[in-house]
Amino acid sequence: MGKGEATRERILEIAESAVLAKGFGATSIDEVIAEAGLTKSGFFYHFKDKNALAHEMLRRYVATNDQLFDEIFARGHQLSDDPLQAFLISLKLLAETMSDLPNGHPGCLIASICYQERLFDREVRELTAQSVRDWNARFRKILDGIAAVYPPREPVDLDDVADMLSCIVDGAIIMSKTLNDPSRLERQILIFRSCVKLMFAPSPLP
């Protein structure tokens, strides 16, 4: 890894936490470069403008999240052959991972960008949309596997259930931040887990 790439990473790291803490518009390049210890010229050598910075931040964020999901759902599948059990275990792991974050979840970049959309170009917005679609598709696939074994009690659209997880996580992050209570995120994931259980787990036979 060249030195330039290391600097890029440092900038992205600093920028990400700043953006999640106070929004993209309120994050000044001056403050980022001050913390990174380089000059304005140095910054614009790596990123042609703020939009390019957003684009790279997003790529980084999505990649990290994808990797996390890969690990968590693979682990769930390791621990149980039953698709429902595997998913429930994974959700528990996800909840634990979230609650282990030292200062709570730093925030969702997608949501942050969502509320600033006019600031970004089509490319960035398309990237956010595609990542959300990918995550939904991933959850949907898991749910398909479950529904094949355990027919749902209520007539539910599996696409909507898949969407639900993303929605709950995003919403819970906002609530955690707004109320300054990191535990909400963990608890919301666990409540979603209960809902999945209720939807698919066979009723106890009398």
Place this chain on the structure above:
Amino acid sequence: MGKGEATRERILEIAESAVLAKGFGATSIDEVIAEAGLTKSGFFYHFKDKNALAHEMLRRYVATNDQLFDEIFARGHQLSDDPLQAFLISLKLLAETMSDLPNGHPGCLIASICYQERLFDREVRELTAQSVRDWNARFRKILDGIAAVYPPREPVDLDDVADMLSCIVDGAIIMSKTLNDPSRLERQILIFRSCVKLMFAPSPLP
């Protein structure tokens, strides 16, 4: 209503849609006053700074939402004496209301402010937190009434279930905006409704 108050309302209306569309930081006073047809001096006559604008916008937004909830849950209670049925009806009404919005839900101001927090003073942030707490308390009260009649199947914390509605709505708004598909919000509310049904509705006796 004096003429001044009318101008204030006009400014707030214009500012709200702009803020929801592109974020608070990206909304310039210049563009707001251009659309409102007044000068900078006129603006600062009504609001001492941007933070004061945010504060008033928030008060307005919260009041509107509170009123909507009052109406919807009162209506549900009118249509059924059973607390569970009343809630399920209200959720359906809520979903319909959301899907009737011409261009989809414009966005949640709370969430928008959440991702821009450093821009606002303590007062504004406290107002957002209090409204979220109020909404959660309202839902919690309804759930208490339901649980008194229908004991939940799974051991769930009713506070978490109450939070869940806010989370889902906020998350679904983000997804709707990100994917440019307004229908997601309605569908997520209905999925939440299914979950409530599964949690509390008595299993069909064989």
Place this chain on the structure above:
DNA sequence: CCAAAACTGCACTCACGGTACGGTTTCTCC
């Protein structure tokens, strides 16, 4: 050692938030 990569320094421009203040129009009430 040399060329490319990774910067620095400086001097700008433009947009935006905000201040200051004197002047002008428009209500409102007696």
Place this chain on the structure above:
DNA sequence: GGAGAAACCGTACCGTGAGTGCAGTTTTGG
């Protein structure tokens, strides 16, 4: 209808932050 307050307008100004341009300097890897 007149006085005074409320609701503005105009202009000039400051500080900050994004972004440009470009010449010069250091660092690094082959």
